[in-house]
Amino acid sequence: MTSFLANEQALEDWLRRQAERHEVYWPQRMGKASYAFQRLRRRSPLRLDRLDDAPASKPFRASACVVPPGRLLAPMQELLYRFEPDDDGGYRFIPCLDPTERLIAGIRPCDLKAIHLMDAVNAEGVPDAHYLTRRAHTTLIASNCLQPCDAHCFCEAAGSLDWREGADVFLTPQADGQQLVECLTPRGEALCADAGFSPCDAPEERRQSAEAHRPQPFGRQFDAPLVKVMAAVDETWDSPVWDKHVERCFSCGTCNLVCPTCYCFDMRDDLDIEHPGCGSRSRCADGCMLPEFAEVAGGHNFRATPAARQRHRVKRKLAYLPTQFADGSFCVGCGRCGHQCTVDIDIFDIANDLAAASEAPHAADD
Amino acid sequence: MKPKIAFFDMASCEGCQLAILDCEDIFLHILDLVEIVEFREALSETAPRFDIAFVEGSIHREMDAERLRSIRARCDWLVSLGACAYNGNVQARSNALAPGENMLRVYGPEAYHRTQTDPHYWPLWAHSRVRPLSQVVAVDYHLRGCPVDREEFLQLLKRRIAGALPRVAAQAVCVECKRAGNECVFEHGDTCLGPVTWAGCNAVCIGGGYRCDGCRGLLPGANLAAHRELLREHGLSEAEIDNRYRLFCAEEVAEATA
Numbered sequence A: 001m002t003s004f005l006a007n008e009q010a011l012e013d014w015l016r017r018q019a020e021r022h023e024v025y026w027p028q029r030m031g032k033a034s035y036a037f038q039r040l041r042r043r044s045p046l047r048l049d050r051l052d053d054a055p056a057s058k059p060f061r062a063s064a065c066v067v068p069p070g071r072l073l074a075p076m077q078e079l080l081y082r083f084e085p086d087d088d089g090g091y092r093f094i095p096c097l098d099p100t101e102r103l104i105a106g107i108r109p110c111d112l113k114a115i116h117l118m119d120a121v122n123a124e125g126v127p128d129a130h131y132l133t134r135r136a137h138t139t140l141i142a143s144n145c146l147q148p149c150d151a152h153c154f155c156e157a158a159g160s161l162d163w164r165e166g167a168d169v170f171l172t173p174q175a176d177g178q179q180l181v182e183c184l185t186p187r188g189e190a191l192c193a194d195a196g197f198s199p200c201d202a203p204e205e206r207r208q209s210a211e212a213h214r215p216q217p218f219g220r221q222f223d224a225p226l227v228k229v230m231a232a233v234d235e236t237w238d239s240p241v242w243d244k245h246v247e248r249c250f251s252c253g254t255c256n257l258v259c260p261t262c263y264c265f266d267m268r269d270d271l272d273i274e275h276p277g278c279g280s281r282s283r284c285a286d287g288c289m290l291p292e293f294a295e296v297a298g299g300h301n302f303r304a305t306p307a308a309r310q311r312h313r314v315k316r317k318l319a320y321l322p323t324q325f326a327d328g329s330f331c332v333g334c335g336r337c338g339h340q341c342t343v344d345i346d347i348f349d350i351a352n353d354l355a356a357a358s359e360a361p362h363a364a365d366d
Numbered sequence B: 001m002k003p004k005i006a007f008f009d010m011a012s013c014e015g016c017q018l019a020i021l022d023c024e025d026i027f028l029h030i031l032d033l034v035e036i037v038e039f040r041e042a043l044s045e046t047a048p049r050f051d052i053a054f055v056e057g058s059i060h061r062e063m064d065a066e067r068l069r070s071i072r073a074r075c076d077w078l079v080s081l082g083a084c085a086y087n088g089n090v091q092a093r094s095n096a097l098a099p100g101e102n103m104l105r106v107y108g109p110e111a112y113h114r115t116q117t118d119p120h121y122w123p124l125w126a127h128s129r130v131r132p133l134s135q136v137v138a139v140d141y142h143l144r145g146c147p148v149d150r151e152e153f154l155q156l157l158k159r160r161i162a163g164a165l166p167r168v169a170a171q172a173v174c175v176e177c178k179r180a181g182n183e184c185v186f187e188h189g190d191t192c193l194g195p196v197t198w199a200g201c202n203a204v205c206i207g208g209g210y211r212c213d214g215c216r217g218l219l220p221g222a223n224l225a226a227h228r229e230l231l232r233e234h235g236l237s238e239a240e241i242d243n244r245y246r247l248f249c250a251e252e253v254a255e256a257t258a
């Protein structure tokens, strides 16, 4: 695959040129301390990473980006299909698929891995046509991380810092102020073919010498290796750790809704008031921390307490889904749930506590 | 036959009925589905019986309670329309005061003393206790909010006519905040009642740059102890916290902490 070197201005101009043809999304400042992946417009600021960015000047941070970029492929709410009466007394269903050409740039490696995992989830079993249609028309441009995003980050510990799979183009800032542009797929190749960047024949060394600037350790580290942490989560059922971390929990579902690997949804049917007999089915993001998530007909709730729900959430990320799919932890260490939770409940602390408790089983309840 | 529906108001600003009249653009379609038989804001007719009664406002006096019982007796299905009917809204703040003190504050010492000595005297509007509808009659469905959300009203109407009910998830405003992609109010330094408040408003106030003050009422099972602590950590005093809860959820917070 081809690689290039581009100066900052050339890369910026190139991205802006793409925005004339497709919907280009770029993480932009929102509110006081947050980011949102929004359409890149003529006047939108666009600032690439630099090798000498101090942690505080990193231009966009995963955990402060409330809605992860993968939600452009699986929107928080979407219309699935419309229905209307047909001529034989039945109904006709009209699926709502979205083949808009999109380019999402500024994706951090953690969110890139999350998209890779969601690709697998949505292709498995009954393929999710809505997701897969958007995905087929979406180009991903990822940005390497040379600094942890903030104090919430633990991507290295979760094994996603060096994730590149799924990106069409992968950017790494260089010591000379240029950007290394690695095309990782034919789609990425095609996109960069007429960009006018200068070819680079030693991308591997270029990337590695930039990565040598990363601080050591990179972000928060578990007290035990990831495999041990995951084993502890897998093996722990009854534990005071689950209760300890929900004392302040509101069951508000924020930790689910901001997670780049949460994909549960709730469905709703709607009838048109203007056109009798017609209507639609839509879905919206749901979350297993919400009190009614596991409630079934008759009122029984399989996970009636916050602790039972927290256990389920943590096991989904670090035990259940990693067993079902082969790519390691489904928690990618972006730090969003801990950052966005109003009472600082953090999956990092929960996992760490479980690992510690399983190392020293008798110390677990003091 | 089209179901007959009727609207009534008790102590309220009638803003919820206005929110319904705000369906102007599709009002004719609504009238294809239902027949409105009583609606003081829009009609002069009255009716002996109806299928669905929408009642706005809280109950302050015995004569209002009687009127509500008679409405209940004339309908199959009764819906509380808006925060006043659902939980007593801001009026219920006065429940935190003894009735006598309330009367003194509102009507002054002269009227207050006359109620103590004149058996025939009672100021026209004076009340002893603010009650949500459900403390007087059985309520079949609640449309929460100050004012109600017109979409939620339409959903209910469409569903009820189709023989079903909308599912109103008992979940916090934070859910709708996240779905809308808002920055959390706590993130920019203010405080918010969203974590303990019924969703259903699409976090409209936060989306508009304000915070949630809890007008849809306290969520069942809300973790009030943790929320109080969170507000304290963000610099609110106990009195300020009580005031924040009492604004829209006086009756419910009193019950939850009784």
Ligand code: SF4
Pocket: A248, A249, A250, A251, A252, A253, A254, A255, A256, A289, A340, A341, A342, A343, A344, A345
């Ligand atoms: S975001 Fe925090 S308070 Fe809300 S459900 Fe998750 S852990 Fe609980």
Ligand code: SF4
Pocket: A342, B173, B174, B175, B177, B178, B182, B183, B184, B185, B186, B192, B193, B194, B195, B203, B206, B212
């Ligand atoms: S702004 Fe309020 S409602 Fe929204 S997430 Fe924050 S606490 Fe919840």
